[in-house]
Amino acid sequence: MAAQIIIVDDDPLVGGLTLELLTDAGYSALLLADSLKAQDIIKAEKPALVILDILMPGLDGLTLLHRLKSDPATKPIRAIIVSGKSFEAEKRRAAQYGAEAFIEKPYDVDLFAQKVEELMKKQGVEARKPALAPAAPAPIARASVEAVVWGCRASGEAAPAATRYGTHTACVSVETPSNLFIFDAGSGISLLGNELMKNGKHKLLWLFLTHFHPDHVEGLANFPCARDKDYTLYISGASDPDKPLEQELKTVLEAGFGNLMPPAKIELYELMEQTYAILPGVRLSVFYANHPGTTLAYILQTEGRKIVYCPDSELYGEYGTALQDYDEKIGAACRGADLMFHDGRYTAEDYKKNRNSGHSSFLAAVDFAGKNLIKTMVLVHQDASYTDDTLEAMDKEAQARVDKRGYKVKVLLGREGLRITA
Ligand SMILES: [Zn+2]
Structure with missing residues (x-):
């Protein structure tokens, strides 16, 4: 089935982390590393929410946001901008272009989950929490530390x-x-x-x-x-x-x-x-x-x-x-x-x-x-x-x-x- 959330992040570590947090919260999510191809994929997939990094080669996240929000077909998709830079100017631009939220990296675990849940609820999407009591946790890989x-x-x-x-x-x-x-x-x-x-x-x-x-x-x-x-x-x-x-x-x-x-x-x-x-x-x-x-x-x-x-x-x-x-x-x-x-x-x-x-x-x-x-x-x-x-x-x-x-x-x-x- 189509992804409920699409992440666009060229950094595989941060992108993977975002994916992990969303999957843990019970959403289906897709990670795209190539921001130039992202717009077409988002248009085809129609997720409820996109999560965009700002600094990416090819097309930066704010420009991508602007394009998505200017296209009637993708305008209703909610958008979160994530960035390690906490500059007010970028926050303002993200808001101007129609982002519903701006989240700073590294992610505050509770804040991240809360924001995503809030925006997904507005879109009428609930996380698929397991219906039965959770199974015993999988054995944790214990690599050497x-x-x-x-x-x-x-x-x-x-x-x-x-x-x-x-x-x-x-x-x-x-x-x-x-x-x-x-x-x-x-x-x-x-x-x-x-x-x-x-x-x-x-x-x-x-x-x-x-x-x-x-x-x-x-x-x-x-x-x-x-x-x-x-x-x-x-x-x-x-x-x-x-x-x-x-x-x-x-x-x-x-x-x-x-x-x-x-x-x-x-x-x-x-x-x-x-x-x-x-x-x-x-x-x-x-x-x-x-x-x-x-x-x-x-x-x-x-x-x-x-x-x-x-x-x-x-x-x-x-x-x-x-x-x-x-x-x-x-x-x-x-x-x-x-x-x-x-x-x-x-x-x-x-x-x-x-x-x-x-x-x-x-x-x-x-x-x-x-x-x-x-x-x-x-x-x-x-x-x-x-x-x-x-x-x-x-x-x-x-x-x-x-x-x-x-x-x-x-x-x-x-x-x-x-x-x-x-
Ligand atoms: Zn000291």
């Missing part, structure tokens, strides 16, 4: 010159057979960049920034992949009203490239506390961490795994008051994660001196992991001044805490080069 710590120190003076744990600042990668996700761009990202340039496996990189303190972005200006025009970087982060993401990033990049922009293709995504569908089978949830300034933490769900990255975050632990519900809030979001990277900056003693600075006692992080059934917890963001002796003592104390309290979690102290198969 490997996380690597490239840097996990906080910035600061007095870093020990040589240490087995490393002195590079925040950067963790998560690799699946088809994708590479990078969390933060502290100085450790140059080590990752060297490996990527050598193995050449991934040319499209997702980079999720938690915030713009130097220990999370200082490596970006020297990231080898940003200096290579064959790479595409999708950079995501928070936007403050007074400090837009674009501005923040420009400052960081100028440190390495001056007024020239890096040769790699860069696209920016501003994120909020939402769940986004970023690729087929990949969901990213964002929450605000308890840290000065707008600081994000990420929950990545892919290949049946749940992986949390939250390097700057103050858990209140035993010091929490009835009004401080941060531990409970993120506990609910992270519960049962296969792998979690969390702030374990301070020894219990140093934490007492540094309360309310936005960082945790490593013991609070261990307790958090035990209570929330995290399978593997990696303590990161160690204080820059800590020597191997201090870090080893913390590691021992963490293991003792797990044993004493009967937690099921496996706790690892973060160090440069640590590889974890999730």
Whole structure:
């Protein structure tokens, strides 16, 4: 039967993702990659709704929209414009040409579903939800997922010159057979960049920034992949009203490239506390961490795994008051994660001196992991001044805490080069 919805998107990943979301919601959908041929196919198929990307070679989505809405035969078809660019001018043009909605990429899962359902209802089309109770979920393919710590120190003076744990600042990668996700761009990202340039496996990189303190972005200006025009970087982060993401990033990049922009293709995504569908089978949830300034933490769900990255975050632990519900809030979001990277900056003693600075006692992080059934917890963001002796003592104390309290979690102290198969 004819498709109820036609998607026109030249990017197979984004197009595939849109298709997946629509199919999951119970609609029949067709994906077209060639925008030049799309108009004739849409006219023949007469779907209830079209979803058009803006930037496409051949014919851009706004022109296609204009043509569809100018033809009496296709005018009644509802249209959603999707784009990574959130410029007001394009939104206005889309509305002028008759688009019923404009959705920004990456997709906010709930918002996307809600918009589509709303427009389809107006067309008198209901999603074909299964009539019977849903069958047991199909077994999830569990391809290998490997996380690597490239840097996990906080910035600061007095870093020990040589240490087995490393002195590079925040950067963790998560690799699946088809994708590479990078969390933060502290100085450790140059080590990752060297490996990527050598193995050449991934040319499209997702980079999720938690915030713009130097220990999370200082490596970006020297990231080898940003200096290579064959790479595409999708950079995501928070936007403050007074400090837009674009501005923040420009400052960081100028440190390495001056007024020239890096040769790699860069696209920016501003994120909020939402769940986004970023690729087929990949969901990213964002929450605000308890840290000065707008600081994000990420929950990545892919290949049946749940992986949390939250390097700057103050858990209140035993010091929490009835009004401080941060531990409970993120506990609910992270519960049962296969792998979690969390702030374990301070020894219990140093934490007492540094309360309310936005960082945790490593013991609070261990307790958090035990209570929330995290399978593997990696303590990161160690204080820059800590020597191997201090870090080893913390590691021992963490293991003792797990044993004493009967937690099921496996706790690892973060160090440069640590590889974890999730
Ligand atoms: Zn930090």
